[in-house]
Structures are given as C-alpha cells and as structure tokens.
Amino acid sequence: MINILDLGYGNSASIYITLQELQISSQIVKKPKELESGTLIIPGVGSIGMFKKKVDDGNWNKNIRDYLNTGNQILGICLGFQALTSFSEESNGIRCINLLKKNILTKKLHKTSNQSNTGWDQINISKNYLEKNGWIPQISKSKKDRIAGRVFYNHQYGVSFNNKSSIQINNLPEFSAMITQHNVMGVQFHPEKSQSFGKNFFEFVL
Amino acid sequence: MRIGSSILLENETCIQSYNWSLRRPHGNLSNIISFLDSYEVDEIIITRPVRSDDNIFKFQKDINLIKHLKCNSPLCFGGGIRDMKTLKLLSNLPFERLNFSSGFINMEYKLIEKAIEIFGSQAIIAVLPITIKNENIYVYDSRKEKYIILTNKIFEFVQIYSDEILIIDTLNEGVPGNFNFSILDKLNSISKKIIISGGINKNIINKAKKDKRIACCLIDNRTLHKENYIKSELL
Numbered sequence: 527m528i529n530i531l532d533l534g535y536g537n538s539a540s541i542y543i544t545l546q547e548l549q550i551s552s553q554i555v556k557k558p559k560e561l562e563s564g565t566l567i568i569p570g571v572g573s574i575g576m577f578k579k580k581v582d583d584g585n586w587n588k589n590i591r592d593y594l595n596t597g598n599q600i601l602g603i604c605l606g607f608q609a610l611t612s613f614s615e616e617s618n619g620i621r622c623i624n625l626l627k628k629n630i631l632t633k634k635l636h637k638t639s640n641q642s643n644t645g646w647d648q649i650n651i652s653k654n655y656l657e658k659n660g661w662i663p664q665i666s667k668s669k670k671d672r673i674a675g676r677v678f679y680n681h682q683y684g685v686s687f688n689n690k691s692s693i694q695i696n697n698l699p700e701f702s703a704m705i706t707q708h709n710v711m712g713v714q715f716h717p718e719k720s721q722s723f724g725k726n727f728f729e730f731v732l
Numbered sequence: 733m734r735i736g737s738s739i740l741l742e743n744e745t746c747i748q749s750y751n752w753s754l755r756r757p758h759g760n761l762s763n764i765i766s767f768l769d770s771y772e773v774d775e776i777i778i779t780r781p782v783r784s785d786d787n788i789f790k791f792q793k794d795i796n797l798i799k800h801l802k803c804n805s806p807l808c809f810g811g812g813i814r815d816m817k818t819l820k821l822l823s824n825l826p827f828e829r830l831n832f833s834s835g836f837i838n839m840e841y842k843l844i845e846k847a848i849e850i851f852g853s854q855a856i857i858a859v860l861p862i863t864i865k866n867e868n869i870y871v872y873d874s875r876k877e878k879y880i881i882l883t884n885k886i887f888e889f890v891q892i893y894s895d896e897i898l899i900i901d902t903l904n905e906g907v908p909g910n911f912n913f914s915i916l917d918k919l920n921s922i923s924k925k926i927i928i929s930g931g932i933n934k935n936i937i938n939k940a941k942k943d944k945r946i947a948c949c950l951i952d953n954r955t956l957h958k959e960n961y962i963k964s965e966l967l
Contacts, residue, residue, distance in 0.1 A: 532824065534823060534824070535823040535824060535850055535851075536823075536824060537824070537825070537826060537827070537828060538824060539799070539824050539825065539826055540803075540826040543802050543826065544804060547802070571828050571851060571852065571855065572850060572851055572852050572855075573848065573849055573850070573851070573852040573853070575849065576849055576850055605852065616852075639923075640853060640895070641924075641925065642853075642854040642895050642896075642925075644854065644895070644896065644925070644947065645734050645774070645947065645948075646734065646774060678806050680806070680828055680829065680854050680855070681854050682852070682853055682854040682895070716806070716828065718804065719804060719805060719806045719807070719828060720804070721769070721772045721804050721805055722772065722804075724804055725804065
C-alpha cells in the first residue's frame with residue numbers, strides 16, 4: 527500500500543489523484559495508526575517550520591522512524607525530501623527528521639538572494655542507480671531500465687549533498703535532485719506535477 | 733523560460749477578458765485544465781478576477797471546483813485571498829503556488845507573512861495589473877476598483893515578500909502581440925523574476941526570451957484555449 531501523509535495542508539490530494547490514475551493502490555493517512563505496510567510518501571508544499579510543527583503535533587516523528595525500521599519505505603517529495611535531512615536553514619533553522627545518512631543539510635540555494643529554482647529541468651534515472659543504492663520497487667509497474675524527462679521544481683532551499691547515492695540538479699550541481707539510500711528516497715522535484723514523466727517516475731520507483 | 737497559460741475563474745465558470753473590462757464566458761474549468769494538462773503547458777495560473785463585491789461564499793464555491801481538479805501540471809491559484817479566513821480554506825488543494833494582488837498592493841504584512849509561513853516563500857507570486865498613464869505606472873487595486881500609483885513603498889514590499897512577480901499589461905489583455913515592454917523598462921529596479929501576461933503571442937515570447945529577468949510568459953486564454961473553447965461549447 528502507498529500511504530500519503532496528510533498533515534492538514536500541502537498537496538497530498540495531487541499525489542493521491544495521480545496514483546489513482548495510475549491504478550496504484552494508495553490511501554491518504556492523517557494519523558499514524560492508519561499507516562499500512564509498504565511505502566509512505568511525505569509530500570512537500572509549505573515551509574519547514576510549519577511542517578515540523580505539524581509532524582510534532584501529530585506524533586509523526588517516532589512513527590515515521592518505526593515505520594522505516596520495520597522494513598517499509600519512505601519517499602519524500604520537495605519539502606518532504608528536505609524534512610528527511612538533519613537540519614534546514616529555513617524558518618530560522620529547524621532540526622529535521624534526519625533519516626538520511628551522513629548528516630545531510632538543507633541550505634538556501636543562493637546565499638545573497640531569495641531567488642528560487644522554479645521551472646523545468648531534465649533528469650535521467652536508471653534501474654541500476656536504484657539497485658546500487660538499495661531501493662527495491664514494491665509494485666514495479668514499469669519494465670523500463672531507465673527513465674528520462676523533464677521535472678518541475680519550485681524551491682528556495684535545497685538538499686546540499688553530492689555522492690553516488692545522489693543525482694544532482696543540472697543548474698544547481700551543489701544540490702540533490704534525488705537521493706536514494708536503501709529504503710529512503712527523496713526527490714526535490716514534484717513528480718505529481720511533472721506531467722507524463724511524473725507518472726513514469728511513480729511507476730518506476732514504487 | 734517557461735510558457736504557461738492564464739485562466740480566469742468567475743462564479744465557477746472560466747471567462748475570457750479583454751482590455752481589463754470586456755468579459756466573455758469561456759467554459760468549464762475542469763475541461764480547460766484537462767486540455768492544458770494534455771498540451772503539457774509549463775504552468776497554469778488560475779485567477780479569480782474579483783472586485784470589491786467578492787465574499788467568502790463565492791470564494792468557497794470556486795475552491796470546491798479547484799478541489800476536484802485532476803491536473804499533473806504546475807498550478808497556481810489566487811484572487812480573493814484577502815484574510816486569514818480565506819487563506820485557511822486553501823489547505824490540501826492541488827496547487828503549489830498562490831498569487832496575491834490586493835494583498836501586496838495594500839501591503840498586508842500579516843496576510844502575506846502567514847501565507848509564507850504555511851506555503852513557503854517559494855510559493856508566493858505578487859500580481860501587479862499595470863498600466864502606464866502620463867509616464868506614471870499605475871497598478872489596479874481590485875478592492876478599490878481603481879488604478880493607483882505604484883509607489884516605491886508598495887514596490888519594495890512586493891520585492892521583499894514575493895518569489896516571482898506577475899505583471900499584467902491590463903490595457904493589452906486579450907490582444908495578442910501587444911504586450912507593452914516599456915512597463916518593464918519603467919520597473920528597471922526589479923530584482924525578482926518576472927512573469928508577464930496580457931497581449932502575449934509568439935513574437936512577444938521570442939522577445940521575452942532575450943530578457944533574463946523574465947521567467948515565464950502567460951498566454952491569456954484567447955490563444956491557448958481556442959481549441960478548447962470550441963470543445964467546451966460543444967459540450
């Protein structure tokens with residue numbers, strides 16, 4: 527089952543609608559007890575300060591860790607990706623859920639301005655990359671060895687990391703477009719808003 | 733540079749607008765979104781072109797339409813988000829960004845700061861419906877239903893709090909090919925990325941591509957929706 531976290535704001539509905547179109551079994555979860563085994567998608571529209579408050583209020587922090595430690599997967603999208611790091615510079619500095627290894631930080635994209643990265647960029651994801659980094663698709667609707675296409679970004683902060691588990695944003699190579707570390711995956715782009723490629727992405731990784 | 737589409741939503745129906753005054757019915761929102769989504773336009777901005785007579789009931793009705801949209805393209809919504817009550821109604825809807833016009837023009841710090849707190853600063857677009865008269869820049873304040881001078885103070889507020897600025901050439905709205913670039917010349921201190929709308933066509937897009945400040949051109953509904961318009965009428 528694909529569980530989509532609903533913290534009372536954000537865009538969990540967009541993801542749910544996309545997965546319904548793809549006939550991928552999914553549910554929106556508002557409380558930890560509603561979680562079913564499989565994958566938890568942490569959506570991402572908002573600020574990290576508000577996100578963290580909602581996570582704390584809903585007692586999600588421990589429950590997300592427990593969910594991961596019992597063999598399930600986590601997919602963070604945009605802010606949901608940044609929330610998986612150890613610390614974010616946004617909202618005057620916030621300690622995040624810290625599920626990614628190597629003490630990864632979320633930093634402002636541009637030190638001297640608030641300019642966002644809003645728009646489309648190319649990405650290329652191979653099955654080999656997923657396998658090497660320990661991610662096993664649970665539903666596996668896609669038979670492709672590789673997917674490539676354009677993805678939509680809208681963010682002022684990004685996950686500052688670069689190693690073999692990371693695919694970089696083309697125009698911001700200091701920042702990750704995607705990180706895969708065993709059963710934790712995060713993407714900075716919005717697959718639910720990336721049109722045909724976005725649908726390919728969900729079929730490829732879920 | 734992105735190329736998107738602008739949609740006007742009034743009383744649960746999409747409309748076409750010309751020169752900021754004449755309006756014609758355009759069609760059903762979900763049909764229009766479905767077409768634009770299948771065209772894979774870079775982004776879609778839905779705006780309620782409301783004036784002083786807007787109220788929470790009208791707002792709620794339009795929001796209910798948006799709630800049920802199936803759209804895999806980037807969506808932005810605005811128009812009538814004037815207080816905390818309306819802002820709170822925007823939870824869990826299928827858009828990533830919000831646009832504010834009178835909130836910026838009237839420098840409503842609390843409203844804009846709350847929107848940033850909830851949606852993040854990357855999500856906030858300031859809408860400036862602009863016209864030039866006697867070499868002065870005027871911006872349309874929809875609450876007062878009149879043009880006012882775009883003061884340095886307002887412009888500074890917009891630049892601090894918005895992620896991108898949508899500039900609508902009101903005089904040339906719905907008149908493809910007529911976007912007035914002198915508006916941008918007059919706003920030469922602009923430090924944010926700009927979205928332009930009103931009178932956009934292929935020639936304007938080609939010209940805009942050369943201006944690094946412009947992040948996006950929004951084709952107003954007349955051009956992009958021609959095909960959809962016919963379809964909507966048949967339905």
